[in-house]
Amino acid sequence: xxxxxxxxxxxLHWRKPVLGLFEFQGSKANNIVMGPITIGKMxxxxxHPAVFKDENPNAAADARYKAFFPVTNPKGLLxxxxxxxxxxxxxxxxxxxxxxxxxxxxxxxxDGVRGEYRAYWRYFTAGSAQDQALGDAGKGNRxxxxxxxxxxxxxxxxxDLSYADAARxxxxxxxxxxxxxxxxxxxxxxxxxxxxGWSDSMRALPxxxxxxxxxxxxxxxxxxxxxxxxxxxxxxxxxxxxxxAFLRPGIEREGTWNYGQQYIGWHLVETKSAIEGAPNxxxxxxxxxxxxxxxxxxxxxxxxxxxxxxxxxxxxxxxxFTKPLIFKGGRLELxxxxxxxxxxxxxxxxATGRPLPGFxxxxxxxxxxxxxxxxxxxKAGGHVAxxxxxxxxxxxxLKDADVYSFRFSE
Numbered sequence: 001x002x003x004x005x006x007x008x009x010x011x012l013h014w015r016k017p018v019l020g021l022f023e024f025q026g027s028k029a030n031n032i033v034m035g036p037i038t039i040g041k042m043x044x045x046x047x048h049p050a051v052f053k054d055e056n057p058n059a060a061a062d063a064r065y066k067a068f069f070p071v072t073n074p075k076g077l078l079x080x081x082x083x084x085x086x087x088x089x090x091x092x093x094x095x096x097x098x099x100x101x102x103x104x105x106x107x108x109x110x111d112g113v114r115g116e117y118r119a120y121w122r123y124f125t126a127g128s129a130q131d132q133a134l135g136d137a138g139k140g141n142r143x144x145x146x147x148x149x150x151x152x153x154x155x156x157x158x159x160d161l162s163y164a165d166a167a168r169x170x171x172x173x174x175x176x177x178x179x180x181x182x183x184x185x186x187x188x189x190x191x192x193x194x195x196x197g198w199s200d201s202m203r204a205l206p207x208x209x210x211x212x213x214x215x216x217x218x219x220x221x222x223x224x225x226x227x228x229x230x231x232x233x234x235x236x237x238x239x240x241x242x243x244x245a246f247l248r249p250g251i252e253r254e255g256t257w258n259y260g261q262q263y264i265g266w267h268l269v270e271t272k273s274a275i276e277g278a279p280n281x282x283x284x285x286x287x288x289x290x291x292x293x294x295x296x297x298x299x300x301x302x303x304x305x306x307x308x309x310x311x312x313x314x315x316x317x318x319x320x321f322t323k324p325l326i327f328k329g330g331r332l333e334l335x336x337x338x339x340x341x342x343x344x345x346x347x348x349x350x351a352t353g354r355p356l357p358g359f360x361x362x363x364x365x366x367x368x369x370x371x372x373x374x375x376x377x378x379k380a381g382g383h384v385a386x387x388x389x390x391x392x393x394x395x396x397x398l399k400d401a402d403v404y405s406f407r408f409s410e
Contacts, residue, residue: 260290342400
């Protein structure tokens, strides 16, 4: 149960520096930053922390990096600090969060928009017959709990996450963090766990012999499957969670379609595109080969900037209306993609749905292309500053197009 360190300049090529901090197999010539240490009577599990750089302007220099490490005797999450992310020391002589499962990645971060620390960890909610049926050994439903803190030591306002109209499901890691291009939005990539049981399809999946071997110890080790979802929130407790997989297990091959695959790392990384002249993209990392081989493997996936979901319409067309909103800025920027024959047009309306003069659909020439940042213009130009502070509704008319995001800018 060790935590090791690697670094990269581009998110593709990684270095494992020799740090000389912990002995492993008779040598300190390794990149380990935390080992199985004991603090008092507490035994530290160093296997899966979620290290973050603390952007709190009041954070001490020796605590610029922080993380939770699970401990036993007593059970809970122990806060650690570091000046450089490599040399770590405890911030407390006792765990500061004690109610939870803690057997997967437990994370926290500084929320600069709300001015507080927020933590998320794995939890079991029990009670209903459905919870018990979904749970493991009567523990209940695998779920996620959150709390807030002013100092990273005292945690308050514990709450279980709520998902509006999403079905109750088994969730492991949560991978929640403010999205760096829109920090008022919290984006999470929870792991969905589902036990499909034995069937012809299950036996047709990769590595059947090893799958059956795992199942001989405990059936779910052979018949459960995991994959990544996506969810978003504006308050940290109430989330919109899409039921469709965000990261599917993918084409069948060794090390895939098993319990432990597609645990998405924490969090997104902005990286350069491999295509010359293309804008930066988002990289995310996920596990595979969890059970077989010498170690788990880490695979990188990419998506377009802000390209989590889109409003899509076929060539026959479709429309989207926003709620009335109030904005600041002088221009409307659009992240979109069309085919060569597709298009997007945008109409600005008042709060009641009446088109605003100069910003009607007829005033908007067809917009086509594929870019993360296009200034929208109408026949009279692209300046919308006169509408600042007034309730405005946007009407999108699409043909063979996707709209990923929009924003008003100066």
